[in-house]
Amino acid sequence: MDTNLPVSGNPRVVIIGCGFGGLRLAKSLRHAPVQVVVVDRNNYHNFQPLLYQVATGALEADSIAYPIRKIFAGQKNFYYRMADVQRVDPTSNTVVTSVGDIRYDYLVLATGSLTNFFGLESIERNAMQIKSIPNALNLRSFIFQNFEKALLTDNPEEKQALMNIVVVGGGPTGVEISGSLAEMRKHVLPKDYPELNLGAMQIFLVEAGPALLGPMSPASQADAKRYLDELGVRVMVNTSIKRFENCRAYFSDTEFIPTENLVWAAGVNGAEVPGLPAEVVARNKRITVNAWNQVPSLPNVFAIGDVANMVTDEMPRGLPMLAPVAQQQADHLAANLQRLLRGETPKDFVYTNKGVMAIVSRNKAVVDLPKNIHFNGIFGWFTWLFVHLMTLVGFRNKVVAFVDWAFSYFSSDQALRLIIRPFSRKDLKDDKGKKSAEHRVATPQYNAPPPAIQAPAAG
Structure with a gap:
């Protein structure tokens, strides 16, 4: 029993x-x-706010995970069942x-x-997500596998779709992973893939609402948009991705972004x-x-x-x-x-808002504190680093994350570009750990003339 x-x-x-x-x-x-x-x-606690850094190679998975049994070692009234x-x-x-x-x-x-995929079946079947460590590792492998494939094709449309990345959702997760991918495009990928024209690679951040970082202040929203523009991320607000098929992310019945890499961070x-x-x-x-x-x-x-x-x-x-x-x-x-x-009456819970923050890239972050206090830039970046470092579970994880961040900061490099377990969409699993439906996105016939691609305007 x-x-x-x-x-x-x-x-x-x-x-x-x-x-x-x-x-x-x-x-x-x-x-x-x-x-x-x-x-x-899972037999570990995972620090979800840093999953995007695992996905982009800034941190290794064991830097943000800690064994549950080790956390509670010595707590005599504690028991765990996996x-x-x-x-x-x-x-x-x-x-x-x-x-x-x-x-x-x-x-x-x-x-x-x-x-939350909002009932969009083609996206649920085929988009990548970053809600867990396996998700993050799969995304990292998938992106680098597609760059390896891009080296092997002479078809310009296929090459473009393999390099383009579309992030859906303009909340903190979407903003943070878009900024991290933009930094990777600038500092990491040119070293690994000098044969590719990375100037043609495009990173899109698509948000259905009128602004990024909806719950944050207008100042933070404007700062985040400006930082992403400086990084070359193409921000599309008031835009929804309606379906994802044939390596195309459709934002209307006929307009699409050619991509094999769609990251869904639009809701929960x-x-x-x-x-x-x-x-x-x-x-x-x-x-x-x-x-x-x-x-x-x-x-x-x-x-x-x-x-x-x-x-x-x-x-x-x-x-x-x-x-x-x-x-x-x-x-x-x-x-x-x-x-x-003790037979006493419980007390009501009262939430104390201690502020919200989001990082965009190195030296670029936005922070909102109570009483309408807002700051950004390098001070916001250091604040974000300190809060997340202190919140990580385990002394070793704090040290490893600090060393990895310091190395990335001074070298403008991310060393963890490993495809340890090759990933295919047929390996996609649902949240219950069971295999999902077989990948139904038909591989486009790139040797046939594709429909005219409607390039979205930035902003």
């Missing part, structure tokens, strides 16, 4: 997911009179997993988020867990919670972080899906669980 978990006289708190929220909650319960059980399909969660059964207080059923007294859903949904009442699951798959992070009608079930939809007067669409929200909710929930154990 309980996957060999020891019997304890203390209540059992089962936490599904070891992201920012789950990790913080388990740590915060270190001295609480409870048995803490964390269930996650498993896929299949569903929860609130009537029997049970989590059904791939390795057996786990009973709980309190259940905390900290499952994070999944990529909550990673809901089957078994909850339908009425508590919001439209974006987030789970409705009250001010205690408690799921309505389920008094011993809670949700925190990206998957939790906590609506406030100030944020009627729910708190933002940011790491600081998850961490603050985790700390607050840890205190509330102990209040419940």
Whole structure:
């Protein structure tokens, strides 16, 4: 029944997911009179804000990941099980997993988020994403494999499609990966591929809204756009990619960008867990919670972080899906669980906005702090580096990331250009780890005259 978990006289708190929220909650319960059980399909915590640097070769994967068991070594009330969660059964207080059923007294859903493709099937089947370390490694391999292919073809249309990169989504992830790719085009690729005309390579950042970095201040939006323009990224706002097929990213019925490399960073949904009442699951798959992070009608079930939809007067669409929200909710929930154990009334959660930031490239970043404080440039860049370095889990990861960043800064180079495991679209997997439908993008017949390519205007 309980996957060999020891019997304890203390209540059992089962936490599904070891992201920012789950990790913080388990740590915060270190001295609480409870048995803490964390269930996650991976045996490591991964630092998602730096996945794009793994994808572009600035950092190696083990620089942003840390073993869960090592994080909690010495925490006597902690247990971990590596498993896929299949569903929860609130009537029997049970989590059904791939390795057996786990009973709980309190259940905390900290499952994070999944990529939202908005029902665009051709993009879901064939676009690259960067929500996990395998995603990031696949993207890195795929980009460099396509440059190897570009060396082998004499067809100019095929060569252009293999070199062009389209990033969809103008949020922090899209801006950061676009800037990183532009730096790679300038400093790295000319050394590795002197035979290619890299001046013809184009990087597009496509955003459906009127501006980049929608949640940030107008000053940050303008600064980010200016930095990307300086890097030669072609920014397209008020534009949506409607389908991706035949190595073409269509933004209208007839207009397209020739590319084999489409990176989808346009939106996320909550990673809901089957078994909850339908009425508590919001439209974006987030789970409705009250001010205690408690799921309505389920008094011993809670949700925190990206998957939790906590609506406030100030944020009627729910708190933002940011790491600081998850961490603050985790700390607050840890205190509330102990209040419940003592028979006390939990306290309401109040989010403290500590600011948001985004990096574009070396010496170029934007930072928004409370009270309308904004700064950018090299000071913003150093602020971004410091915050992310301090937030990384593990002393070794901090040191390795610092050394890699210092090397890249002074050498204008990124050493991690390895195709360790060649990637093909037929290897694409869905978020449950199962193979997706076979790649259905037909390889264009480049020896036939292609339709006229409508080159989009920048800006």
